[in-house]
Structures are given as C-alpha cells and as structure tokens.
Amino acid sequence: MIQFRLAFPLGVLLAGMAIAQEPAPPPPHSGGDFQYMHARMGMQKLVKGAPYSAQAVSQFTQTLADGSHIQRATTSSVARDSEGRVRREESVGAIGALAGSTASPKAVFIHDPVGGSSYVLDPASKTARVSQPRNFTLNSDAPGAHEMHQRTEHAGSQAQVKTEELGTQTMEGLMVQGTRITRTIAAGQIGNEHQLLVVTERWYSPDLQTTVMSTTNDPRTGISTYKLTSVTRAEPDAALFQVPADYKVTQGGAGHGRSRQ
Amino acid sequence: MNDIDQKLQAGLRELAADGPREAPASVEERLLGELRRRTRARRRNGWLGLGAVAIAAGLALTMIAPARMHHVQAPAQAVVSTEAFSSRAAADPGDDVALSFYRLPDSDELPPLESAIIVRVQLPMSSLRLIGLPVSDDRAADLVEADMLLGQDGLARGVRFVE
Numbered sequence: 469m470i471q472f473r474l475a476f477p478l479g480v481l482l483a484g485m486a487i488a489q490e491p492a493p494p495p496p497h498s499g500g501d502f503q504y505m506h507a508r509m510g511m512q513k514l515v516k517g518a519p520y521s522a523q524a525v526s527q528f529t530q531t532l533a534d535g536s537h538i539q540r541a542t543t544s545s546v547a548r549d550s551e552g553r554v555r556r557e558e559s560v561g562a563i564g565a566l567a568g569s570t571a572s573p574k575a576v577f578i579h580d581p582v583g584g585s586s587y588v589l590d591p592a593s594k595t596a597r598v599s600q601p602r603n604f605t606l607n608s609d610a611p612g613a614h615e616m617h618q619r620t621e622h623a624g625s626q627a628q629v630k631t632e633e634l635g636t637q638t639m640e641g642l643m644v645q646g647t648r649i650t651r652t653i654a655a656g657q658i659g660n661e662h663q664l665l666v667v668t669e670r671w672y673s674p675d676l677q678t679t680v681m682s683t684t685n686d687p688r689t690g691i692s693t694y695k696l697t698s699v700t701r702a703e704p705d706a707a708l709f710q711v712p713a714d715y716k717v718t719q720g721g722a723g724h725g726r727s728r729q
Numbered sequence: 730m731n732d733i734d735q736k737l738q739a740g741l742r743e744l745a746a747d748g749p750r751e752a753p754a755s756v757e758e759r760l761l762g763e764l765r766r767r768t769r770a771r772r773r774n775g776w777l778g779l780g781a782v783a784i785a786a787g788l789a790l791t792m793i794a795p796a797r798m799h800h801v802q803a804p805a806q807a808v809v810s811t812e813a814f815s816s817r818a819a820a821d822p823g824d825d826v827a828l829s830f831y832r833l834p835d836s837d838e839l840p841p842l843e844s845a846i847i848v849r850v851q852l853p854m855s856s857l858r859l860i861g862l863p864v865s866d867d868r869a870a871d872l873v874e875a876d877m878l879l880g881q882d883g884l885a886r887g888v889r890f891v892e
Contacts, residue, residue: 501859502852510845510878526883542883560848563877564884565859577846602847603827604878606887629838649838670840682840682882689859694840694882 500569504560507572509586509601512579514552515677519703521547522640522696528562530690538690540567546696553709554579565689578709587711596711597718628652634669640699644671644680664688676701830878830887834861844881849874849891860885 524546530538544558556577561568576589579601588599634646646669653664664687671681681695711717828847855869878887 501856502850505849505851505874507846507848510847511842512845513843524881554844556844556846560879560883562883563848563850563860563879566852566856566885579844604845604847604887605827605829606832606878607829608832651838666835666838668838668840672840678843679840679881684839684884686835692882692884694884 499567501566502563503569504572507560507575507577508588508599509577509579510604511601512554512581512586513677514581515548516552517550518676518701519548519550520676520678520699520701521545521704522699524558525693525695525697526562527693527695528564528690529693530565538567547704547708549704549706549709551582553582555704555708564692578711580709587717589711589715594712594715595718596715628654634671637671639671639673639680640696642673642675642680642699644673646671828876828889830876830889832887833885836884836886839880839884839886840882842880842886845886846879848877848879850877851875857888860888862888 522545524544525541526544527539527541532538540562542559542561544556546557547555554577557574558577559574560572573590573592576591577586577599578589579586585598586600587596589596628651630650630652632648632650634648636643636645638644649668649670651666653660653666655661655663658664666684666686666688668684669682670679672678673680678696679694680699682693684692686692851872851874853869854864854871854873857864874891876889876891877885878889880886
C-alpha cells in the first residue's frame with residue numbers, strides 16, 4: 469500500500485511534467501511569406517581568366533488590383549578572380565514574389581575550386597563553415613512530385629514558348645547578347661479570361677560568361693529584375709577569397725545563421 | 730564406524746520402523762496460512778510492479794509521442810494539402826548524395842543557373858502558391874520546412890520539402 473501511495477502521486481507528477489514537455493507550437497509568422505533558417509552552397513559555374521567585381525541588384529515589383537505596388541530590392545556583392553574563385557555576399561530577404569518575414573543575416577559564400585574548399589561565412593558570429601557545393605538534381609520527378617508533375621505538365625504542354633535573339637548592346641561597359649523567351653498561356657488554360665504572356669529577357673556577356681541583366685515579367689506575380697552594376701574587370705583582392713584569420717572554421721553541419729524567432 | 734555412529738544408526742532404524750509421522754494439524758494450518766499470505770503478497774507486489782512499469786511506459790510514450798507524431802503526421806498533412814507530394818524528401822541524405830529538387834513550373838524560361846545557393850525556409854503552405862505550386866485551402870495555413878534552390882538572380886528554380 470505504501471508503494472501505491474507513493475506511485476500514484478509520482479505518476480501524476482510525471483504526467484504533468486510530460487504534458488509540460490510537449491513541443492511548443494511553431495513560432496507565428498510576423499508577416500512575410502517565409503522565415504529564413506539557413507543557407508548553403510548549391511553550385512558555382514567555373515570560369516577562369518575572366519575576373520570581375522560587381523554589385524548584383526535583384527528587384528521585384530508587383531502591381532496590385534488597386535493600382536498600387538509592392539516593391540522589394542536586395543543587393544549583393546559578387547567577385548571572381550582569374551582562377552575562378554568566387555565570392556558572393558548576400559542576404560535572402562525575398563525569393564521572387566515571396567517576402568521574408570525578417571531580413572536574413574548576411575552570408576558570404578566563398579567557392580575556391582583551386583584550393584578545393586568552399587565556405588559560408590557568418591560575419592556576425594565570425595564563423596566559417598566548410599560548405600562544398602552540393603550536388604543536386606532539378607527535375608520533375610522529385611520524390612512525391614508525380615501528381616504535381618502531371619498537373620503542371622498538363623498546363624505546360626498547352627503553353628507556347630517562343631525564343632527570340634535580341635542582338636547585342638553594351639551594358640556596364642560590356643558587350644552583351646540578348647535573348648527573349650515568351651511563354652503564352654492560352655485563355656482558359658488556368659482559368660484565365662485572356663491569354664497571358666510570361667516574358668523573360670536575358671542579357672549575357674560572353675566575355676565574363678555571366679548574365680549581366682535579366683527580367684521576368686509574369687502577370688500573375690510581378691516583374692523580377694536582376695542586374696549587375698558597378699562592374700569592374702580588375703583582379704579582385706585575393707583576401708576576398710580567403711577565410712579571415714579571426715574566423716573560427718567549422719566543418720559541415722547545418723547552414724548559416726538560424727534566424728528563427 | 731565407532732560407537733556413536735552405531736548408536737545413531739540404530740536410533741534411525743527405530744524411528745523408521747515407527748512409520749510415517751505428520752505434523753500436528755495446528756502446525757500445518759499455520760504453515761499453510763503463512764504460505765497463502767506470502768503468495769498474496771507476491772501477487773500484489775507483482776501487480777504493483779507491473780502497474781509501475783505500465784505507468785512508466787505510458788509516461789515515456791506521452792513524452793516521446795508528441796515529438797514523433799509531429800514528424801509522422803506532417804507528411805500526411807502535406808499529402809492532403811498539396812494533393813501532389815506523396816512524401817517528403819529525407820532531411821539530408823549525406824553530402825555525397827545529390828539532393829533532388831522539384832523543378833518549379835515557371836522556372837523553365839528563367840536564365841540558366843550560373844551559381845546557386847540552397848536556402849532552408851519555414852513557410853505556410855499558402856506561400857507555395859506564389860511560386861506556382863498547387864495547395865488546397867484546408868491545409869493552406871500549415872507550416873512546412875523546405876529547401877529552395879535559388880539562382881544567381883535570387884529566383885527559385887526548385888523546391889524540396891524537409892522531413
């Protein structure tokens with residue numbers, strides 16, 4: 469009886485503790501369409517013998533039904549040396565039409581194909597995480613995507629795609645070649661009253677082997693613009709592609725700077 | 730064999746010749762009573778032990794189950810809500826295994842990838858509509874974690890859901 473007298477209140481106490489230890493509900497979103505958690509390298513095209521430095525400006529503009537606009541812009545720094553090392557310094561405040569609930573911390577991505585190392589630097593904590601470019605496949609047969617593939621493929625099969633060459637012009641002191649891709653979504657295809665035109669223009673520098681400007685105008689979401697500005701073709705400072713001496717280097721693990729609230 | 734041994738042997742023979750003997754009824758009764766009491770005590774202790782084990786197991790399940798259910802139920806919600814994904818991708822299958830991203834419907838005409846980063850985000854299912862994915866209304870408010878494959882222009886080319 470003594471054991472039972474002890475066991476019952478102990479059970480009640482433990483049960484209370486168990487209830488108290490249930491995982492907390494996900495944090496509420498304070499506005500925005502997504503919450504940034506962390507980032508890592510995906511891939512980097514290797515280009516040697518064409519160094520440059522530039523600012524990359526990404527803008528998104530959406531026109532609402534009342535005629536007002538939503539505009540967002542993010543600026544990042546890009547540098548590449550003659551050996552193909554690349555440094556990108558950016559924060560992810562938006563992904564196209566998706567607005568981040570908070571500004572993500574700035575991350576620095578260094579890809580060094582010569583030294584065989586790549587890093588994600590967190591200037592706030594002065595840590596550098598080894599982050600080799602991650603192999604990935606981009607397809608319509610990703611796990612579990614079969615039904616979606618069928619749905620979107622059905623829509624895509626009825627879309628007409630036209631590609632036009634826009635000739636050449638000079639941007640930021642660079643000769644660039646233009647291409648326009650127009651996708652026509654026929655009336656009624658997705659419930660649209662009139663046909664929709666999704667237009668993407670790309671201005672590409674053969675010298676730098678990089679896109680200098682691109683725009684995508686999708687009437688369903690808005691206009692996305694990417695543009696390199698302040699382009700210089702001098703060899704960047706080699707220190708840009710090295711981990712600063714006062715940074716602590718860590719191996720692998722999750723990505724850079726969780727910013728959950 | 731000495732004298733003592735011979736006397737002991739003779740005594741034992743006499744005792745055996747008297748035939749089987751039984752303990753007095755009162756002694757037998759007390760012995761059986763004590764046996765029953767101990768048996769009941771062992772049974773009660775056994776039930777108490779089993780009860781304690783059951784309570785402990787129940788508590789352990791109570792503590793562990795919510796976390797597990799959170800992970801187990803989420804894919805089912807994703808199935809219902811998107812009506813497209815039959816499962817979620819594994820969290821991180823290892824650096825040497827290629828991550829498989831679902832190509833976003835409107836990404837075909839975007840400029841080719843020159844550099845890409847993989848950004849992990851948490852977002853409500855409804856946000857996925859903004860990048861062209863079908864989401865049913867009943868699960869639009871569900872939060873999911875996803876890896877977004879972003880190109881040099883900051884636009885998403887692919888998405889994978891994280892379990």
